[in-house]
Amino acid sequence: MKELLEITNLTYQDLFDDISFQIDAGKFVTISGGNNCGKTTLIRILGGEILIPQTIKLLGMYIEEYPQNLWKEITGVIIPQDEMTFLFETVEEELNYTIQLFKKTEEDRKETYKEIIKKYKLTKYQKKNPNEVSDFIKIKIILAEKMLASPQILFLDDICVELDKKEQKEWINLLRTIQLETKISIIMTTSDLNIALESDYLYIIGEKGIILSGEPLSVIEKDNVLNKLGLELPFMVDLSVKLRDYNVVDKIELDIDRMVDNIWK
Amino acid sequence: MEVILENINEQDWEFSTILSSSDIIGITGPEYEELLDILTLKKLPSGTIKIDDVTVDNNNYLEYYKAISKVDKKIKKINYLNTVKELMNYIINYYHLQIKNIDKKEKDSLKIVGLKEDLLDRNITSLSRSEQKKIQIAISLLSNPDIIILDDPFRFLDMKSKKRIINVLKKLKEQFNKIIIIGTNDADILYQYTTKMLFVKNKRIFYEVETNEGYERVDYLKRNGYAVPNSVLFTYKAIKRKKVKINYQKDIRDMIKDIYKHI
Numbered sequence: 001m002k003e004l005l006e007i008t009n010l011t012y013q014d015l016f017d018d019i020s021f022q023i024d025a026g027k028f029v030t031i032s033g034g035n036n037c038g039k040t041t042l043i044r045i046l047g048g049e050i051l052i053p054q055t056i057k058l059l060g061m062y063i064e065e066y067p068q069n070l071w072k073e074i075t076g077v078i079i080p081q082d083e084m085t086f087l088f089e090t091v092e093e094e095l096n097y098t099i100q101l102f103k104k105t106e107e108d109r110k111e112t113y114k115e116i117i118k119k120y121k122l123t124k125y126q127k128k129n130p131n132e133v134s135d136f137i138k139i140k141i142i143l144a145e146k147m148l149a150s151p152q153i154l155f156l157d158d159i160c161v162e163l164d165k166k167e168q169k170e171w172i173n174l175l176r177t178i179q180l181e182t183k184i185s186i187i188m189t190t191s192d193l194n195i196a197l198e199s200d201y202l203y204i205i206g207e208k209g210i211i212l213s214g215e216p217l218s219v220i221e222k223d224n225v226l227n228k229l230g231l232e233l234p235f236m237v238d239l240s241v242k243l244r245d246y247n248v249v250d251k252i253e254l255d256i257d258r259m260v261d262n263i264w265k
Numbered sequence: 266m267e268v269i270l271e272n273i274n275e276q277d278w279e280f281s282t283i284l285s286s287s288d289i290i291g292i293t294g295p296e297y298e299e300l301l302d303i304l305t306l307k308k309l310p311s312g313t314i315k316i317d318d319v320t321v322d323n324n325n326y327l328e329y330y331k332a333i334s335k336v337d338k339k340i341k342k343i344n345y346l347n348t349v350k351e352l353m354n355y356i357i358n359y360y361h362l363q364i365k366n367i368d369k370k371e372k373d374s375l376k377i378v379g380l381k382e383d384l385l386d387r388n389i390t391s392l393s394r395s396e397q398k399k400i401q402i403a404i405s406l407l408s409n410p411d412i413i414i415l416d417d418p419f420r421f422l423d424m425k426s427k428k429r430i431i432n433v434l435k436k437l438k439e440q441f442n443k444i445i446i447i448g449t450n451d452a453d454i455l456y457q458y459t460t461k462m463l464f465v466k467n468k469r470i471f472y473e474v475e476t477n478e479g480y481e482r483v484d485y486l487k488r489n490g491y492a493v494p495n496s497v498l499f500t501y502k503a504i505k506r507k508k509v510k511i512n513y514q515k516d517i518r519d520m521i522k523d524i525y526k527h528i
Contacts, residue, residue, distance in 0.1 A: 243521060
């Protein structure tokens with residue numbers, strides 16, 4: 001399969017020193033690391049907001065070679081740290097404005113609106129002012145609008161850290177649903193390795209760039225490296241790894257009940 | 266230091282409690298933010314408030330209001346203020362803080378939370394979320410407050426930063442007798458770092474308890490919709506389902522040793 005995203009010899013300030021990696025199409029990839037390792041900066045670079053020429057190729061072509069409007073259509077970038085402001089007074093008007101840019105017939109528009117409200121669980125918020133709802137609702141509105149352009153890739157900067165546990169679950173489920181339907185690729189940074197466990201592939205950023213990568217569980221069990229970076233292992237992974245060192249269990253177990261059964265047979 | 270709150274009645278809340286500097290106090294529950302707001306004494310609520318035996322009334326309450334610092338969920342952006350230094354200077358002027366050497370005080374407050382002093386000249390919006398959080402905590406210390414109320418203080422912080430901040434808070438409590446109040450719905454954090462818990466519900470203090478004792482009542486918490494820390498849940502299940510005699514442990518290494526002894 002052709003690589004979707006190809007990063008070659010990326011060097012930027014004192015954050016990244018000559019890093020290269022590829023991301024395959026259709027995957028849900030997470031990128032993690034301690035405070036100030038450059039997660040947000042990396043999203044800004046990959047999303048083309050900070051332009052570093054001759055470094056990042058999307059579908060075989062350098063970012064800077066894309067016409068601006070085409071680039072905006074094939075990628076969706078969400079950075080919750082940046083201001084999230086909306087033009088319209090209600091969520092309904094806000095969404096309908098964006099919908100009419102992409103859907104030609106009245107019937108099509110109505111249908112799309114209904115679908116979005118249902119899929120993004122926005123029923124309760126239709127008449128609310130989008131600038132006054134919670135960050136989670138704002139993020140969902142932004143994602144819904146970006147998805148209307150049918151992008152091929154989403155760049156999401158640590159969104160889960162803004163959410164509570166229940167919202168995190170809903171968010172991950174939403175991303176997975178969207179991915180199933182559209183085959184979109186998702187690149188999301190996260191400071192929480194519990195979230196990384198939900199992805200297909202995980203990169204860990206250390207001092208000068210990527211220091212670990214692979215299937216999430218195989219990366220997260222490297223407790224010494226991760227602790228040194230300031231990352232906290234998910235409790236059940238931490239427990240498994242340490243019990244394995246004592247030869248009490250032989251594999252990582254994420255379910256508490258099964259773990260209890262494994263230890264005390 | 267001790268704050269006695271008796272028959273407080275404010276914004277439909279009704280409660281009595283004692284907040285003391287011998288505890289790190291945790292507040293959790295769906296409406297915990299409202300209680301944090303009432304505790305900032307922005308407005309004098311009806312009821313009796315005594316701070317170290319002095320009754321707070323309309324004549325002296327501004328003095329106490331100034332002695333309370335709140336660290337909000339997120340940094341508030343004030344339009345014309347750009348750099349960290351500008352924001353700090355603004356706070357110092359706004360609250361008429363009497364500080365001899367402002368420059369030194371500002372640099373020191375950054376050092377306490379683990380930030381470099383060259384951050385003073387950085388634009389606030391250019392900082393990462395963890396840096397912004399630490400700046401907020403540094404600012405809250407500028408006024409040398411007696412009571413520090415923190416809304417979700419560890420969000421955005423990695424393990425290293427969390428440990429540093431909790432050590433700062435512990436030191437303030439132990440050496441300077443400050444009252445530390447942490448509001449959050451993150452059960453793992455509350456279990457790890459607080460010593461007394463206020464579980465709130467329906468605008469009341471529903472359950473006031475020493476932290477360990479409270480979190481070990483797993484059935485009770487679950488029944489009332491509160492989250493239970495993972496480490497507690499594991500130990501609880503081991504005890505209940507396998508009848509093993511392991512103890513509740515906060516440090517995972519102690520937990521491992523305990524499990525090892527009981528297999």
